[in-house]
């Protein structure tokens with residue numbers, strides 16, 4: 001498929017999605033969201049892809065939020081639908097993907113851009129990155145899951161401070177409060193993400209998918225994460241990955257997980 005707003009590349013089990021609207025600081029309009037969803041679905045089905053990296057084109061922005069020009073005239077109903085689409089087709093979709101998604105935050109990650117990054121499984125930021133949820137400065141609140149995911153990542157107090165002041169924090173502050181896993185200089189960002197992706201891609205895709213399900217379960221109201229873990233653990237024993245992983249260990253060789 002030809003995309004208008006993103007670039008999808010793949011190499012060595014890694015798919016990279018580049019949000020490609022640098023003149024608009026990679027702001028997310030509806031078409032971009034559906035293209036990201038399509039690219040993720042394609043990567044998820046592709047047996048040659050084991051990890052996905054998402055980044056922004058250019059050296060200024062990861063994603064500077066939802067496209068404000070698109071929703072400035074929306075009413076209550078359309079506002080709700082905008083949020084629903086951002087939840088279902090973007091952030092919940094990423095969080096529940098069976099393959100790990102790494103956010104390579106290469107500049108501004110604001111509003112929906114930070115919400116997208118927070119729905120990724122791993123976040124690395126370049127040292128010039130600036131992150132925030134400035135929606136209240138526009139008269140709205142974060143609507144793609146940001147009120148929940150930010151509080152889960154940095155705690156309720158820090159989340160309320162960031163959201164109500166609409167301020168941005170630096171990459172170093174983001175690292176200190178647990179919003180990102182690591183920071184590095186911009187030139188090394190993709191390489192460092194690829195190093196993590198490459199380590200992941202050597203492990204069992206089945207087991208990684210079970211780990212994502214089990215960890216996510218602990219954050220869903222009414223779901224017992226420990227119970228999900230027991231079921232997923234048991235299921236692993238029925239997979240060819242488990243047979244290969246344990247066999248390889250006993251034969252003192254590296255496992256070769258199936259494609």
Ligand code: COA
Nearest residue numbers: 023024025027064065066067068069108110111112134135
């Ligand atoms: N939606 C739509 N367009 C956006 C955008 C967004 N979220 N963020 C940036 N842009 C556009 C600007 O309108 C501008 O377009 P133009 O050249 O056609 O006028 C272009 O991207 C460059 O942005 P600009 O504001 O000129 O860059 P800057 O370096 O002066 O400021 C920011 C950078 C990120 C501080 C500023 O663009 C900003 O505050 N963006 C909005 C952030 C936000 O509120 N996001 C949450 C949305 S819910």
